[in-house]
Amino acid sequence: MSGYEIFKALIYANIEYKDFDWLEGNNLSEFEILISVVLTQNTNWKNVLKALANLKQANITKIEDLSNLNTQDLVLLIKPSGFYNTKAKYIKNFTQKYFQDFNSFEFFKDEVDREWLLNIKGFGQESVDGILNYICKKEVLVVDAYSAKIANYLGCECQSYDELADFFKKDIAKNQQKLSILLKKECRLYELYQIFHALIVSFCKIHFQGKKLSAEGVAILEPLKF
Structure with missing residues (x-):
């Protein structure tokens, strides 16, 4: 078999x-898929969509927007997804590492690898492969x-x-x-x-x-x- x-x-x-x-051409942007990789942990998808809707309503639509958002405001926006304090820390930590190593989202998509992603706290193998496949178009x-x-x-x-x-x-x-x-x-x-x-x-x-x-x-x- x-x-x-x-x-x-x-x-x-x-x-x-x-x-x-997550399929191309459906409702979610690449930024939303990236964030949902964290938000979907230990919750159901409907709750993730509520948190993503909150981010969109607050005009948080790209990684640069996250860097200007303090952690407590992020916590409130993603609250529907549960475990929001931990998830906010994971997202902010990712954002910090992203700006240390990449100068654009396109460069990130081209150059990021599994090892780099697995070194980000809160990113497990499934999360990493979701990013590599759906965002970076890797095999x-x-x-x-x-x-x-x-x-x-x-x-x-x-x-x-x-x-x-x-x-x-x-x-x-x-x-x-x-x-x-x-x-x-x-x-x-x-x-x-x-x-x-x-x-x-x-x-x-x-x-x-x-x-x-x-x-x-x-x-x-x-x-x-x-």
Whole structure:
């Protein structure tokens, strides 16, 4: 079994993924995706969207705006996301490091790497890969708790984040053209990884209730089992 087989099964199942907020052309700017990487920790997405709306209403729409905002004002704006004191510190810390090492957002997108991001307090592997894939357009697949649910159901017991990512990435690059044909559009590899992540999240939100998988979900995943 491979990530390619899972990807293909989710495409054939017509899982609706195109309203996934992080996908290009949807509601969120790159700045909002960057901030949501922190805000989404230990909360639900609706709360993140409320916090992002507060930032937008306060005209905080780029990293430069954050540098002029004191921490307590940031805390009030992101309060809906929970753990707001800690998250505000993480965001301000990131902002400080950003201005130390990068002179523009475009330079950041071109030059930042995984090691630099992982050295920022509050940025875990999933957060870092979200930035690299969705903002920097790197060939990196984001895996998360939803990905782990599918892997566990299929009998794959991954022991680490990297092992889970390798499991889902397997055979995707070499089947890039086939997947593009199935999706009915020419996709670069980083785009395929974005779509795959969006499909996984959408599938789990539709078909998993806790650990229980719906009958329709079983019909999609069961043929893939080891």
